[in-house]
Amino acid sequence: MHHAVETFIQDLAVIMLIAGVVTVLFNRFKQPVVLGYIVAGVIIGPHTPPFSLITDERTIQILAELGVIFLLFSLGLEFSLKKLAKVGATAFVAALAEITLMLWVGYEIGIYFGWKKMDAVFLGAMLSVSSTTIIVKALNELGMKREKFAQLIFGILIVEDVLAIGMIALLSGVATSGSVDAGDAVTTIGKLVLFMIVSLVAGILIVPRLLDYVAKFKSKEMLLVTVLGLCFGFCLLVMKMEYSVALGAFLIGAVMAESRHLHQIERLIEPVRDMFSAIFFVAIGLLFNPSILAQYWLPIAVITLAVVLGKVVSCGLATFLSGQDGRTSMRVGMGLSQIGEFSFIIAALGVSLKVTSDFLYPTVVAVSAVTTLLTPYLIKLADPLSSRLAKAMPGKLASVFGMYSTWLASLQPQGDRAELSRIIRRILLQVVVNLALVAAIFIIGGYFAEALGGSMSAWVADPQVQDAIVWGGALLLSLPFLIATYRKLHALSMLLAEISVRPEWAGSYNHAVRRVIAEVIPVVSIVGIMLMIAALSSRILPPTNLLILVLVGAAVLVLVLWQRFVKLHSKLQIALRETLEQQPDEKH
């Protein structure tokens, strides 16, 4: 015990001392601190002479995992549903284009060099996401953080983070099953999206209120312990559901981002994050074997080139196609042309799942180092390059681009139509969220049925009756959301009937036709929803006679308590909206 402590403190001292020295040097010569940490790791690591200065690598790697948690928790805190809604389309298109292209390019490069299929898949994933840390650092140092292209970059990074989190969850699945089945992938993504929606909605309803209560005690220590408890607790839950810790940390961070005490939480978590993320990046350096550079210089060079070109083209072009000017697009593309912390997290995932080869990790670290060093120069290069491109472009092509911009602008809905499309989008969003909650209730019901069965058998012997009770309970819990869904769909179909059924077509039947549409759509949808529920809860679906009993009971409840259910749901909805709309406290 005493010896273990001594070893541990020695390791920590070595890491922090060398990290400190190297960091000061890197800052002195205006290079990113992150790179300094990695270099520090390489220096004290086992692959460089004179010898390994780290004795208890297991404990250090465990602490590095805490670094991942705190890094992603911080990213989550900076994530904001509001911000995401603002940058919306452009960011989504650019991020999707980038990730798709880079996944494919990375995979092809891996296959070209004759690597294992799994190495190629992981390489693609590692190349697909840019580094928030590096970009924020570079833009800060160039004094460009407030410019328009920077806002676009941050939007793209947010979407990328979400997609990367999904990708990590998928990769874990792929790595353990060994292959990608289209059906499996859809199920996995579906479950993941469902889980994210439910966590966000439930989390935003509960967590900010809880933090409000704790913050009343005015004790920084209590707030910190509560935040850490929620963070690790949720990570544990996510881990038990076989998702990655990274997903959990990011989601709970995003939930806390809606708290009024966001700024205080950020200030409390910052030193803890800095300490553990330093350990995380040093730990990356520890795993880096420089001798691999000599052997793999060609792949490293090719991958570096692919990262820079691929990201500039995909992000730049997507930004341009979604209506930005050429200069801004070029700056966005250049800014995103590196890989960073997510690549390391994915690389570490591959190592810990033992599915990637040894050379992959150091290769990616090398590519990250080179692209990180290039980033500020590339951003500076964007303006001269885009003006040179504009000059060199033949007149015809330029006029085509001009026409494209005009056409794109004409596509944007205007006036009444814009308002209408906004309303329809909002209704659809509410329906999706409500259905996600219903689906989650029935899935959780299925999981709990077995656990509950044991303790229920004392009262109810028949397992079919047990199933009926659980299923009926799930249905009861879902009723407010089902009723809300019905009401929203009803409103939507009235709206659609109003627009689509013009008097000149339907003549005097006008009113009747509208009524039919307005009534038929919601009923058909509800039937579809019930079928979906039956499919999701097939494990605990009671036999027909019991099912009819439960459904009749539910129908009676709905008729009697309709107003109550509507009120309950609107209370929840108001609580959610209030939390989302409140501004974080600036004081403290």
Added chain:
Amino acid sequence: MHHAVETFIQDLAVIMLIAGVVTVLFNRFKQPVVLGYIVAGVIIGPHTPPFSLITDERTIQILAELGVIFLLFSLGLEFSLKKLAKVGATAFVAALAEITLMLWVGYEIGIYFGWKKMDAVFLGAMLSVSSTTIIVKALNELGMKREKFAQLIFGILIVEDVLAIGMIALLSGVATSGSVDAGDAVTTIGKLVLFMIVSLVAGILIVPRLLDYVAKFKSKEMLLVTVLGLCFGFCLLVMKMEYSVALGAFLIGAVMAESRHLHQIERLIEPVRDMFSAIFFVAIGLLFNPSILAQYWLPIAVITLAVVLGKVVSCGLATFLSGQDGRTSMRVGMGLSQIGEFSFIIAALGVSLKVTSDFLYPTVVAVSAVTTLLTPYLIKLADPLSSRLAKAMPGKLASVFGMYSTWLASLQPQGDRAELSRIIRRILLQVVVNLALVAAIFIIGGYFAEALGGSMSAWVADPQVQDAIVWGGALLLSLPFLIATYRKLHALSMLLAEISVRPEWAGSYNHAVRRVIAEVIPVVSIVGIMLMIAALSSRILPPTNLLILVLVGAAVLVLVLWQRFVKLHSKLQIALRETLEQQPDEKH
């Protein structure tokens, strides 16, 4: 690896979640948070049903050790040489009285219950130091932090901390050697004091300047990593010298307390400390076996009574005897009547060195819990109790106390004499510090001689010549401090000659006698110092012929470079004084 991470995150989640819940409850019912953590630890620990919720206790105990480091580092940051100088005598007398009495009482109680001698010694040590955390908390909640008695309590706590740190160092020695030898104890204490002086002087010269440089980069992350690097680095050094980590953390904290960036450092380190100290206190709970309460209720009751009575009597009386009024003295005594974090650190030391019995830890935890709960009530009880005591006191005794106060006040030096005694104290302090540095140089020289010998033997074959080179080098490094010591002693003896040799005694020889005194004292002292050096460096003392050569060389250097040496030393002294006198920055 993956499994280890999962286990670890699960443990952390359990700790933080339960700590969070219990903490909120304890705060709700106005009980100290620290107690909440310990209770949380007991709940999740292996000794309470249903089962242990912690799987990887080793990693948790390692993290708890980080808690000790950060707790003591924070204490060090709050320590201040200036503050210590102000409360000075009263605090020192009270702390010494308390520690001496409680060491003895604790030891006797242990022996009375027939415990092992080592258990009795550790019990004494655990009872001797009060808990800063609990007291600050209690005074905060009672709104009494700014009152006079609170300032006295803080002074006593500072002295206690220093003495406790020394005690921990001694206990480690005692535990490994198994007995206390008076000579050994003196040597150990001497070395410890030397080490503390040298660390403080060297640290205050170097560290605040280093932090100034790093702070210029305006990066919180860099400052944090540097602070952590220095903290762990120094802890490592201290550990390698076989002192406790606690000593290292406290000393480096005290050094950083002199930095201009103190407040920023405190803000950065606070969340990290809160996180790990929560783990530390929970880990204490983990080790607590409640079943021991039934078996050891008598010792626990006796020890609790001894702690309250012993501390009230020793601290209260000592405070009163050093010139405070009865009410203040009673409040000081009542405020200090509990044990806390240092007791746990000492208990953990005993466990990790495997010299104490299993029951000691839970016993002390129980005593700490009870005394902690009593603290606020005891403080509130102080005023009524002291007025009742004053009434009940017979007239004669009261007049004796009154005379004592008058006599004590008359003892304080006034006017010129006060100024004179201040000057003499300052000179003596400077001499002690300079001599400590010289002693340290020669001791370090001795340690390095062997290490250097290996690499030197390529050039210098004769080990005696090697010794002469190392010894000469040490002498060269010491020269500025030796010369300074000589000059200070010279000034002091002139001063003493001036005061003590009155014209009416020495008549016309007045001037000559003064001169003799002024010249003889420094020369005799320097000879004494050289003998001390010879004794300290006996391992590398060169043979006589070489020694004479080195001494002659040094003498020539002293004659030629006297002015240079004087300048160098005064530069160092000015740098030290500047650092000590600067005020910490309030901004950021």
